[in-house]
Amino acid sequence: MKTRLILLGCGLLAAALLVLGGCSALGGGVKIGVAVPLTGDQALQGQQILNAVHLAVDQWNAKGGVLGKKITVVKANDEGNAKMAKQVARSLSGSVTAVIGHYNSACTLAAEELYYSSRTLMVTPSSTNPAITDKGYPTIFRVCGRDDQQGSTAAQYVVKHFPDARVALIQNKSAYGEELSNEFLRNYEYMTKKESVYYKGIDASDTDFAPIVKALQEKKPTIIYYGGLFHQGAALLKAVRQAGIDATFVSGDGCYDPEFISQAGAQNAEGALCTFYPDHMHLASAKEMVDAYRKAYHSEPGPYSMFAYIATQVVLQGIQKAQTTDSLK
Numbered sequence: 001m002k003t004r005l006i007l008l009g010c011g012l013l014a015a016a017l018l019v020l021g022g023c024s025a026l027g028g029g030v031k032i033g034v035a036v037p038l039t040g041d042q043a044l045q046g047q048q049i050l051n052a053v054h055l056a057v058d059q060w061n062a063k064g065g066v067l068g069k070k071i072t073v074v075k076a077n078d079e080g081n082a083k084m085a086k087q088v089a090r091s092l093s094g095s096v097t098a099v100i101g102h103y104n105s106a107c108t109l110a111a112e113e114l115y116y117s118s119r120t121l122m123v124t125p126s127s128t129n130p131a132i133t134d135k136g137y138p139t140i141f142r143v144c145g146r147d148d149q150q151g152s153t154a155a156q157y158v159v160k161h162f163p164d165a166r167v168a169l170i171q172n173k174s175a176y177g178e179e180l181s182n183e184f185l186r187n188y189e190y191m192t193k194k195e196s197v198y199y200k201g202i203d204a205s206d207t208d209f210a211p212i213v214k215a216l217q218e219k220k221p222t223i224i225y226y227g228g229l230f231h232q233g234a235a236l237l238k239a240v241r242q243a244g245i246d247a248t249f250v251s252g253d254g255c256y257d258p259e260f261i262s263q264a265g266a267q268n269a270e271g272a273l274c275t276f277y278p279d280h281m282h283l284a285s286a287k288e289m290v291d292a293y294r295k296a297y298h299s300e301p302g303p304y305s306m307f308a309y310i311a312t313q314v315v316l317q318g319i320q321k322a323q324t325t326d327s328l329k
Helices: 043-062 082-092 105-117 147-161 175-192 210-219 230-242 258-264 284-297 305-322
Strands: 006-009 030-036 071-077 098-101 121-124 140-142 167-171 198-201 223-227 248-251 273-276
Touching: 030 043, 030 082, 030 305, 043 071, 043 098, 043 284, 043 305, 071 082, 082 105, 098 105, 098 305, 105 121, 105 140, 105 175, 121 305, 147 175, 147 223, 147 273, 167 175, 167 210, 175 223, 198 210, 210 230, 223 230, 230 248, 230 258, 284 305
Parallel strands: 006 273, 030 071, 030 098, 098 121, 121 140, 167 198, 167 223, 223 248, 248 273
Antiparallel strands: none
16 A cells, blocks of 8 residues: 555745845855754755755856855754754854755744844745744745644644544644644634643653553544654654554644655554645646756755745845845845
8 A cells, every 4th residue: 555644735825025135235145054954863854955955056056146146055054953053043144145944943933033133034944833923023034834824724624524533632842843733722622612632742852652652542532643843753653553543643744754654664654644735746836846856966855845945046036136135125
């Protein structure tokens, strides 16, 4: 049987065209910073984002760059850690024209104040926590959706397709996982007037799921909603299935990755549900980018490669249209 993730449509919140241009006026060329995890268990996803930015920049440079200047990419490893993200933001702020990043919501939230105070344009391709853009900073953008969209979409789907569900929630206590789970629960409880049968926050590094499995065996949920990333989500799903619990596993975009299936095991991952955007791998409008990525890197784009590519295009088109790299002009 072919293993797949069933997609629950989630509206794409696109960033504005950024007619105000890039960031602080720099005398030299145009520098695009990329702030992502390049080591650790999210290194592959960070590299896929970096590759996509390079791809867009190479295409612009082949046509003469932007404002007659060559574009260069400055990579920065935030290690998927909020404390390191602040250090990265300090090093990039004012020294690059714009930043594509960060990958994780916690990292983006930790860094955005520094980018804003230095007038450094930041566009995240993947951070979905609503607070990132709700602050209204004129130099902070995203090209991906939000957790309130995902939570609402998943809740509506569960209510419609699993009307008698007993829902358990587990979240990794990150800015992403907690917000996503709470949005799902808030919408689910509002629509059904029912409470969850189990709710648990765990550290993102937790790997001992024995207490959770025991609680789930007692509570007997039919839906397990997980707020977190694919590494832990896969391990949790594997532990749940090995314990004989057949509840439907539901999660957000953090688990939409081929590694989720690989690490959980194809049989365990069969039937899992994730909220994500229309899969760009199957969109005619994305074919040119996908083909170019494959040719350049001899591998498949990651889930957020297209978003990083779009973020870079938005920044460079904005600079070209505004004829300046000053983000507030």
